Amino acid sequence: QAKAAGRNTLRFFTPDLQSAALARAAVEADMRVALVSRQFLLHYQPQVDMEGKLQGAEALIRWQHPSKGLIPPAQFIPVAEATGLILPLGQWILRQACRQLVEWSQHPYLCTIPVAVNVSVRQFHHPDFASDVLEILSETGAAPHLLKLEITESQLISNMESTIYTMNRLRRKGVHFSLDDFGTGYSSLSYLKRLPLAQLKIDRSFVRDLLNDANDAAIIKTIIALGQTLDMHIIAEGVETLEQRDKLIELGCHLFQGYLFGQPGPAEALHREYLTRVEVPFTPDQ
Numbered sequence: 542q543a544k545a546a547g548r549n550t551l552r553f554f555t556p557d558l559q560s561a562a563l564a565r566a567a568v569e570a571d572m573r574v575a576l577v578s579r580q581f582l583l584h585y586q587p588q589v590d591m592e593g594k595l596q597g598a599e600a601l602i603r604w605q606h607p608s609k610g611l612i613p614p615a616q617f618i619p620v621a622e623a624t625g626l627i628l629p630l631g632q633w634i635l636r637q638a639c640r641q642l643v644e645w646s647q648h649p650y651l652c653t654i655p656v657a658v659n660v661s662v663r664q665f666h667h668p669d670f671a672s673d674v675l676e677i678l679s680e681t682g683a684a685p686h687l688l689k690l691e692i693t694e695s696q697l698i699s700n701m702e703s704t705i706y707t708m709n710r711l712r713r714k715g716v717h718f719s720l721d722d723f724g725t726g727y728s729s730l731s732y733l734k735r736l737p738l739a740q741l742k743i744d745r746s747f748v749r750d751l752l753n754d755a756n757d758a759a760i761i762k763t764i765i766a767l768g769q770t771l772d773m774h775i776i777a778e779g780v781e782t783l784e785q786r787d788k789l790i791e792l793g794c795h796l797f798q799g800y801l802f803g804q805p806g807p808a809e810a811l812h813r814e815y816l817t818r819v820e821v822p823f824t825p826d827q
């Protein structure tokens with residue numbers, strides 16, 4: 542009997558599952574090393590207005606692996622979430638972004654530029670999250686009003702009351718919030734109204750087909766109207782062409798992020814580029 546159960550268990554544990562589990566364990570072990578040996582870094586992607594003028598930057602984590610090269614977040618953030626490593630990693634990300642804000646505070650042009658930091662579900666719902674953010678702000682001396690936390694819709698649903706509490710606590714200290722990948726989740730409009738959100742970020746998927754798909758244009762228009770009603774700024778992500786940008790302007794969106802304006806890159810690249818930048822020309826006939 543016991544032997545049969547054992548065999549069943551083994552049979553259930555197929556080679557595929559086994560190798561997936563092993564791969565995940567390997568990534569986890571690798572990440573622990575990476576955290577102490579400083580293999581993570583933040584890249585920054587510009588956010589610009591209609592004149593192509595810099596209005597913000599999103600911090601995006603990268604893993605500079607000694608043998609595998611630069612690894613994108615999709616390959617390790619889910620593992621970090623599943624294992625709990627997102628907690629120390631998330632703190633590192635926040636501290637690093639705050640240090641960047643302090644460095645930029647000395648810079649004649651970048652000193653007013655807010656930095657957006659992605660916060661994962663598990664990190665956000667940790668009971669110490671708000672205290673940790675406030676502690677990192679005071680420890681680094683970064684200006685709270687220049688820190689913008691990006692959260693996603695799915696994050697909000699799970700525990701509305703504690704979400705509102707955490708957000709308000711940080712908002713009262715000056716920290717801003719942006720709702721990332723907006724339109725892909727299931728935000729209830731009545732909830733949205735109760736959240737101290739400064740910004741809605743139109744998901745890349747709507748921008749991608751904007752010019753060919755009337756539904757996507759309609760959705761974007763609705764999001765923009767919603768933003769106006771709720772007094773939230775709107776930014777579009779994944780803007781890759783001038784045509785997309787012009788269509789977004791036509792629909793009433795005035796802030797953009799995407800390859801058209803710059804790939805994510807090291808902080809120094811933003812320094813260089815935005816001191817000597819030839820701005821993307823604004824089409825005047827809008």
Ligand code: C2E
Pocket residue numbers: 586600601602613614615618634658659660661691721722745778779780781798799800801805
């Ligand atoms: P996200 O927050 O929605 O970030 C935008 C993603 O779109 C980034 O991918 C960015 O490089 C990419 N992107 C920007 N402009 C364009 C464009 O014009 N076209 C296309 N095709 N893509 C564009 P990335 O850096 O690979 O990050 C992917 C996701 O990983 C992020 O999505 C975010 O959810 C997560 N992530 C990144 N950094 C962090 C972090 O520091 N902490 C946490 N918790 N999550 C992070």
Ligand code: MG
Pocket residue numbers: 599659691721
């Ligand atoms: Mg984001």
Ligand code: MG
Pocket residue numbers: 721722742744745778
């Ligand atoms: Mg996004």
Ligand code: MG
Pocket residue numbers: 722
């Ligand atoms: Mg996304």
